[in-house]
Amino acid sequence: KYHQRRQKILKIASHFNGPFPQYFLGCLYVFQGKSMPEMFDTLNECHKIYGDDVSLIGAFNDFELELAGSRNVEKVLQSKTTKKAYPYDFLEPWLGTGLLLSFGEKWFQRRKIITPAFHFKILDQFMDVFNKEADILIDKLAQRVDQGEFDIYDYITLYALDSICATSMGVQINAQDDPDNEYAQGVKKVSVFFFRRAFSVLRQFPSLFFLYPYAREQGRVIKKLHDFTNSVIERRRKQLQAEQSVGKVEFNPDAGDLYSKRRDTFLDQLLKVTVDGKPLSTADIREEVDTFMFEGHDTTTSGISFTILNLAKHQDIQRKVFDEIDQMLGADAKTTVLTSALLQEMKYLDMVIKESLRLVPPVPFIGRMLLEDMEMNGTIVPAGTTISLNIFAIHRNPKVFPDPEKFIPERFSDDNDIKRGPYDYIPFSAGSRNCIGQKYALLEMKVTIVKLLASYRILPGESTDQVRYKADLVIRPTCGIPVKLEKRN
Numbered sequence: 001k002y003h004q005r006r007q008k009i010l011k012i013a014s015h016f017n018g019p020f021p022q023y024f025l026g027c028l029y030v031f032q033g034k035s036m037p038e039m040f041d042t043l044n045e046c047h048k049i050y051g052d053d054v055s056l057i058g059a060f061n062d063f064e065l066e067l068a069g070s071r072n073v074e075k076v077l078q079s080k081t082t083k084k085a086y087p088y089d090f091l092e093p094w095l096g097t098g099l100l101l102s103f104g105e106k107w108f109q110r111r112k113i114i115t116p117a118f119h120f121k122i123l124d125q126f127m128d129v130f131n132k133e134a135d136i137l138i139d140k141l142a143q144r145v146d147q148g149e150f151d152i153y154d155y156i157t158l159y160a161l162d163s164i165c166a167t168s169m170g171v172q173i174n175a176q177d178d179p180d181n182e183y184a185q186g187v188k189k190v191s192v193f194f195f196r197r198a199f200s201v202l203r204q205f206p207s208l209f210f211l212y213p214y215a216r217e218q219g220r221v222i223k224k225l226h227d228f229t230n231s232v233i234e235r236r237r238k239q240l241q242a243e244q245s246v247g248k249v250e251f252n253p254d255a256g257d258l259y260s261k262r263r264d265t266f267l268d269q270l271l272k273v274t275v276d277g278k279p280l281s282t283a284d285i286r287e288e289v290d291t292f293m294f295e296g297h298d299t300t301t302s303g304i305s306f307t308i309l310n311l312a313k314h315q316d317i318q319r320k321v322f323d324e325i326d327q328m329l330g331a332d333a334k335t336t337v338l339t340s341a342l343l344q345e346m347k348y349l350d351m352v353i354k355e356s357l358r359l360v361p362p363v364p365f366i367g368r369m370l371l372e373d374m375e376m377n378g379t380i381v382p383a384g385t386t387i388s389l390n391i392f393a394i395h396r397n398p399k400v401f402p403d404p405e406k407f408i409p410e411r412f413s414d415d416n417d418i419k420r421g422p423y424d425y426i427p428f429s430a431g432s433r434n435c436i437g438q439k440y441a442l443l444e445m446k447v448t449i450v451k452l453l454a455s456y457r458i459l460p461g462e463s464t465d466q467v468r469y470k471a472d473l474v475i476r477p478t479c480g481i482p483v484k485l486e487k488r489n
């Protein structure tokens, strides 16, 4: 039976290129003994060697396709008969079946409940928080001015964590005052466990997870992450109860209410909503809070940090962004409260952010499992196949992005002749399961870059050129983001 299945898979795989699969362990040898950055490079190298769509057969006849060609990517993202691929299951003990992991009716219902929390009018209210948190970041960074190279990544992580808690949960956690924040450390650890499991031989046997050397530690770390999100939910619940007991309090942004009295945050909606007449259970709420705390800070941290890296490496481009800020805000650049309308006028900044998300998409891969057969490359790919969509490779198609490794913001100018299809550039994915937080993310990224450049010139450090990429749930730098800061007058 094993042999017959292998023959069947090889026949389908012949419609795609890919490394030769060994009889039992498939193509695992391609990744064996490699470090995380090397694995990431190898995966992307496969596309250079074998083309856009690569067959990668795993251990024990596990058929997997790695797609980077826009035709097949579109088919998968448009299909209504897919679910998230098995590696996402490894996240379930942490994120439950919140919006990222759920599917079918549950996903549809949750997306409907949560979508209004990211309406552009609500996002406008978030701008005060982004401004305030970014000002704190700028203050914290003052101690690094003229002090030589340092890693800015952790500063950005804590800033993004404060921002997501304040905006979406209505709770101030002051992570920026706590460099050893346990939540941020825990997320890093769980992400590495996830990655190691996705590349292990035993990955198809969930019941054997206890054999993994890090299984117990994962349990402990997830418990701490849950304790933290539980405390955020409880704080907000108490705030809302206190408000109810003194009658309805009007929100006044100037009276220190910026965080606690914000109305109808994402968490408020979850606390208040009823489904079939019943409120959501604490477990239901926590899985969404866990999902948004993670998705809402780790991804933007990666996006902001790599934009900073690119600006440090390209002083001419940084100068142009600064000139745009200077032209619009002049001497008030450091103190102006940025609004979404103001940011919308900064066209060059927009191109820089888009190019940075192209070159280093914070979510480099997304995965799906086919629930029905699908036609691809002239063959029928059977239901049950795991598909990985390689956004990092999609963004390096030289026909759409000539000189793909170069950082060229002008690719996104209106006069660029090369036309892009809707699936050639997908940092936030596409289709119905696209990123619900994309507008939020872009606003936060822009506020951070404007505030940073208004106060500091970002210079490359001695090791800036040595930064490589490694990817677990998001792309991270191998040795932080080493930069130097110089004060602007």
Ligand code: HEM
Pocket: 084, 099, 100, 101, 111, 168, 291, 292, 295, 296, 297, 299, 300, 303, 361, 362, 363, 366, 367, 426, 427, 428, 429, 432, 433, 434, 435, 436, 437, 438, 440, 441, 442
């Ligand atoms: C630069 C920052 C961000 C990037 C590049 C990004 C990218 C993505 C991508 C590629 C997906 C699809 C994942 C998949 O199909 O498996 C996704 C989904 C999602 N993102 Fe983001 N994201 C970012 C920021 C955010 C923020 C700030 C939030 C929340 C405030 C957020 C919340 C979510 C959620 C909840 C989903 C699942 C949506 C669903 O399946 O209905 N993301 N994101």
